[in-house]
Amino acid sequence: GEDVEQSLFLSVREGDSSVINCTYTDSSSTYLYWYKQEPGAGLQLLTYIFSNMDMKQDQRLTVLLNKKDKHLSLRIADTQTGDSAIYFCAESPDSGGYQKVTFGTGTKLQVIP
Amino acid sequence: NAGVTQTPKFRILKIGQSMTLQCTQDMNHNYMYWYRQDPGMGLKLIYYSVGAGITDKGEVPNGYNVSRSTTEDFPLRLELAAPSQTSVYFCASGSRSQETQYFGPGTRLLVL
Numbered sequence: 001g002e003d004v005e006q007s008l009f010l011s012v013r014e015g016d017s018s019v020i021n022c023t024y025t026d027s028s029s030t031y032l033y034w035y036k037q038e039p040g041a042g043l044q045l046l047t048y049i050f051s052n053m054d055m056k057q058d059q060r061l062t063v064l065l066n067k068k069d070k071h072l073s074l075r076i077a078d079t080q081t082g083d084s085a086i087y088f089c090a091e092s093p094d095s096g097g098y099q100k101v102t103f104g105t106g107t108k109l110q111v112i113p
Numbered sequence: 114n115a116g117v118t119q120t121p122k123f124r125i126l127k128i129g130q131s132m133t134l135q136c137t138q139d140m141n142h143n144y145m146y147w148y149r150q151d152p153g154m155g156l157k158l159i160y161y162s163v164g165a166g167i168t169d170k171g172e173v174p175n176g177y178n179v180s181r182s183t184t185e186d187f188p189l190r191l192e193l194a195a196p197s198q199t200s201v202y203f204c205a206s207g208s209r210s211q212e213t214q215y216f217g218p219g220t221r222l223l224v225l
Binding site: 044045100101 | 117143144153154155156158161163171203205207208209211212213214216217218219
């Protein structure tokens with residue numbers, strides 16, 4: 001079955017860049033997502049990328065996709081304490097609004113002031 | 114719009130008790146989902162529904178039941194609570210026109 005893997009923890013200093021990595025196994029993945037979960041809250045979509053793209057930039061966020069290696073990364077520039085959260089990588093064979101989405105284990109980002 | 118709402122926020126159950134986790138969405142989404150989140154394990158799909166009257170099992174349905182009598186509501190029922198059901202439960206909804214599911218704030222359940 002599909003599998004999405006992430007490291008569990010990342011610690012960075014405020015102002016540095018954070019890079020969160022993810023690997024997935026399903027070659028039919030079309031949508032690849034990054035979600036953010038703040039303490040005590042549900043998941044919020046941060047950004048997503050289609051499988052036919054290599055890169056997507058959205059303000060401080062840069063998503064890189066290496067489809068050959070099935071590797072997805074999320075770079076957060078100028079990381080702030082408000083970025084402390086759990087970040088989930090996820091994939092779906094089609095639009096996640098109505099398709100089964102497979103989530104990774106989540107990476108807890110700790111930002112040190 | 115309130116989005117996806119879940120009640121209760123937190124509940125402690127004794128082994129063998131039953132309860133219903135409520136989920137309501139006001140976005141007229143056809144698709145609704147129940148996930149559980151265990152520490153370090155990501156989200157696992159319990160049940161989902163593609164419309165009123167239609168439900169189907171996800172990856173981890175054992176010990177749970179659902180119903181979908183209306184578009185808005187998708188309650189999750191635990192009949193005989195077990196410690197293994199201690200988790201955080203998230204309800205989500207979506208539609209074909211959207212790229213993502215929208216999540217509720219979660220219900221934290223502790224079974225002792």
